[in-house]
Amino acid sequence: MAFVEPVNLSARGVALVPLTLEHEQGLREAAADGELWKIRVTSVPEPEDTRAYIETALQMREAGNRFAFTVLDEATGAVLGTSSYHDILPVVKRLEIGYTWYAQRCQRTHVNTTCKLLLLSHAFDTLGCNVVGWRTDNFNHASQRAIERLGAKKDGVIRGHAMRRDGTIRDTVMYSLRAGEWPEVKAQLLYLLDKPR
Secondary structure, X not given: OOOXXXXXXXXXXXXXXXXXXXXXXXXXXXXXXXXXXXXXXXXXXXXXXXXXXXXXXXXXXXXXXXXXEEEEEOOOOOEEEEEEEEEEEHHHOEEEEEEEEEOHHHOOOHHHHHHHHHHHHHHHHHOOOOEEEEEEEOOOHHHHHHHHHHOOEEEEEEEEEEEOOOOXXXXXXXXXXXXXXXHHHHHHHHHHHHOOO
């Protein structure tokens, strides 16, 4: 049995369902909302690469090191984006959350906070994770701020760690959250979601 089994998660009008090839057109449309693939520091696929992006995610699921979700609007079924558990290490009960992106219309809404609440709740409360991590490009300052707003702690920077799509080599900023920190972070996420916008 895999450490992360297929599961549907939902709250506040947002659903996370296992990514499938049936989501290809929806992901294409989500990426086109803001031409997200043009952002240098993200992994959003270009429209013609969407199917390969999904196939790679499914191969990684089969290998046990990534479980990708499609983010849906519960009311309409529209694809809003995607997020994944990755670098899954069952022996130490650690995984990371990443490969996350949303249609531009969903950015700066409750969608990302809701998804993080769902993914973190499942990781800590159901899977019994000891640690959940994040990684991001050293120039993706928006992502770093979003991770820090969650309450994650900066672990450090791995220099010369990965290739960007433009062929340059990036430094990777690493963050983590331990199980003992989760109750306070959960309370903060619920507070952010409940306060008037």
